[in-house]
Amino acid sequence: METTNARILIVEDDLKIAALLRDYLLAAGYRVEHEANGKLALDKLRQEQPDLILLDLMLPGLDGLSICTEVRRFSQVPIIMLTAKVEEVDRLVGLESGADDYVCKPFSPREVVARARVHLRRTMTTQQPGGQARFFIDREQLRILVDGIALSLTPVEFRLLAELISHPERVFSRQQLLDFAHEDQRDINDRTVDSHIKNIRKKIQSRLPDHECLHSVYGVGYRFELPH
Missing domain, CATH: 1.10.10.10 (Winged helix-like DNA-binding domain superfamily/Winged helix DNA-binding domain)
Incomplete structure (x- = not known):
């Protein structure tokens, strides 16, 4: 599968941020889905896995770290954490939970697209x-x-x-x-x-x-x- 055909799930409760990321990812050729609730996102991930997850840290229903930890029990799909917390301890906790990368808000959507591309290439998918x-x-x-x-x-x-x-x-x-x-x-x-x-x-x-x-x-x- 070419990375530009990859399916990306955005788990983000800020609808403006989610819409911005969605527009940039679609423009880059990716297929994009969005979920604003952490618990619903985890339920969806247990049923069908995307090729990459953009995961906000603070979410209603279930927080991003808990989602990341649970996902790692059944999948190695690349996960990029999105958060407004910039302290080093938060970065470490995020990565120890199984996240592959960490982007702090406010961020450039172009940077997020670039990081997603790197991780998708690194973990090549054939489906x-x-x-x-x-x-x-x-x-x-x-x-x-x-x-x-x-x-x-x-x-x-x-x-x-x-x-x-x-x-x-x-x-x-x-x-x-x-x-x-x-x-x-x-x-x-x-x-x-x-x-x-x-x-x-x-x-x-x-x-x-x-x-x-x-x-x-x-x-x-x-x-x-x-x-x-």
Whole structure:
């Protein structure tokens, strides 16, 4: 998914601020939703997750820190906190609750859009139509998550799967995958790739038992296909 197709949820009870952010995000090409009540926002997030959340700290129903803490129990969606509190302790508390970034009011909406773009690029999302299965690549922490839950991958498996997910439907030869898998160019062979792919398949199927995502291409290599 291109970041400009990403869906962003604004959780903000100040309607003027929410409208301003919405206008700038829409102009940048994002899809935008808004919720003014913290409790209702959390209920919505439990049902369907956006690609990024802009989360105000002070909200009716449930405050932003509590929302952030709860969301981190089931999702690693990027969260940017919005607040008028500028003390360092508030920044630390916000980040320790699981927030990815922190913007203090008054802020430039262009800055918020820029930060959102950075976080969306950092956590690349691949999603099948209908939103039934979502893959997150977190390159900073070398993790790949399926619907918010991290797969238990080795570093080599992470590199292989991240490259495959980044280019859905593209066929990679075994030699190309070997190059991605082993940066030190050790003495390895095609069977090494087959073994890694077999392990990755098992780990994906543990999360998506009814879907086949990694496909063999006879005589060539492998491709990643979004589950249907």
